[in-house]
Amino acid sequence: MNAIMIVELKKHLQDKGLAFWMLILPILFTVLFISVFTTGDNEVVNQEIIQSIVPGYIVMFVFFIMISMVQVFIKDRNRGMTARLASTPLKSYYYLLGKWLPFTFIVIIQIVVLFLFGKVVYDVSLGQPIILLILSLFITFTVTAIGLAMALTVNTENMGIALTQIIALGGAMLSGLWMPLEMMPDFMQTIAHFLPQYWAHQSFQDAMAGTTQVPELLQTLVVLFAIGAAAFIIAIIRYPYFLKRAVK
Amino acid sequence: MLTINNVTKHYDKTEALKHVSITIPGGACYGLVGPNGAGKSTLIKMITSIIRDYKGKIEFNEKRITDKTKQKLGYVPQDIILEEDISAFSNLQLFGRLYNLKGNSLNQRIKEVLALIGLSERGKDKVFAFSGGMKRRLNIGCALMHNPDLIIMDEPTVGIDPQSRKYIFKMIEDLKTAGKTVIYASHYMEEVEKLCDYVAFLDRGEMIENGAISELLQQYAVPSIYVKGSGIPQDKLEQYGTVSQEDGAFILYTEKALEAMEHIISYCRENRLDVERMELVHPRLEDVFFRLTGSNLRD
DSSP: OHHHHHHHHHHHHHOHHHHIIIIIHHHHHHHHHHHHHOOSSOHHHHHHHHHHHHHHHHHHHHTTHHHHHHHHHHHHHHHTHHHHHHTSSOOHHHHHHHHHHHHHHHHHHHHHHHHHHHHHHHOOOOOOHHHHHHHHHHHHHHHHHHHHHHHTTOSSHHHHHHHHHIIIIIHHHHTTSSSOGGGSOHHHHHHHTTOHHHHHHHHHHHHHHTOOOHHHHHHHHHHHHHHHHHHHHHHHHHHHHHHHHHTO | OEEEEEEEEEETTEEEEEEEEEEEOTTOEEEEEOOTTSSHHHHHHHHTTSOOOOEEEEEETTEEOOHHHHTTEEEEOSSOOOOTTSBHHHHHHHHHHHTTOOHHHHHHHHHHHHHHTTOGGGTTSBGGGSOHHHHHHHHHHHHHTTOOSEEEEESTTTTOOHHHHHHHHHHHHHHHHTTOEEEEEESOHHHHHHHOSEEEEEETTEEEEEEEHHHHHHHHOOOEEEEEEESOOHHHHTTTSEEEEETTEEEEEOSOHHHHHHHHHHHHHHTTOEEEEEEEEOOOHHHHHHHHHSSOTTO
16 A cells, blocks of 8 residues: 555645645635725734635545546546456455555645635634644545545546546535625525535634634534545445456 | 466457367467457456456466455556656556555665666656657566566557567567466467467457467468569469469468479579579468468458
């Protein structure tokens, strides 16, 4: 498994496209939207907006890792690498873990870098860093598990990219990452409660403000874990089909 | 020794392999020959346990292929399957680690394999910058990292330059000298004839014939005479055997080639016919395949 992980990390570190999607684009969006929405003179309001935009765009852009996950698995399957590895003593589930775990590292690094960017450039408050870290680990699991399920289910890269856009952008809009949830119609606010982006965003904001309540935090963690676990189960169910197709 | 015992494989309703049985002696170079769709790649994937759902039994040294047995198998796939965005060294490192090589022994083996495939100077270069032939050699190198006893090569010379082809032949000769067992699947009959001691002919999922190449040539291939000249009547040649035409010349298949040659020369002299070229053609594996299937391999 380590052999696969090391190669994957090497490839990801050299992947300029991944760096663009995961770091440069979210930073550009964050800067752009903060500059648009903080034109007023009221510093307190401006800081509140920044405290919402920074975690909002972090949550939105972590979902873009799913594009890379789909690409990696589909490419491996189509060019025969999955089949070739099946001829080695590597156990098939180690292949899955070896491909998956590097993405979790990348997402954690992405979240840390983007929070640090918010801290250094906009002086956002990171009131409860340990809770932020715990939330980061849980959202990482959720996102990469959904990515894994999608990568092992879709037939083509394009299908994966399209679904990622729907999940990332649709989820961001419905979860109040682009505008305060209170400004949205009631039915959309109800839908938001079924989306991981909503829970992650709310809890990130609480932790940044240092106002996290344990029951609320636990509720968020349970929701994120449940969604991630469901996605992971789908991935495990789909994996034999993926392998079967890979060796044909 | 590798024994393939009565294996059958279906893809949905298509029967890709039908009751194939082959015994490959240790230390031999064994050719698998057949046209596209004959079942060569399917059989290779079964030997390497990439495909596991099949009927029949495949054993290496009297043991079923398991993760432990796989340590002794090296697989060179038909396509070039490498990580193109990392170096040749890193690719070899990946495959070495998959076979539990570590530390100094891993680095030492990478150096050996890079030398073996003639890429010592290019080890640090990324694979995407390599020529097709270099990628092919690295593709083979990855399969040799763990020094396997049995190397299974699926069309390893497809689409490469003559220099790399020659290099690959030399590598295979070296593997044979080192006592390794090699399974060599190819479209190129002349390659199999040059490199292998044994051959199995596959066609439409069935094994038509197998055995030592020298014995098969003796058993099936009919010697022939190439005759090119003006005014030589075909019916005269047909007195000695079967005749086919090729690029304005006749190919006469006959068991008594020398005797027939003598008669044809006398006939041409007597009738003042101009013979441009006449030669005895050594029987080839291609002829055996033709005799067995009624078609050429590349038809």
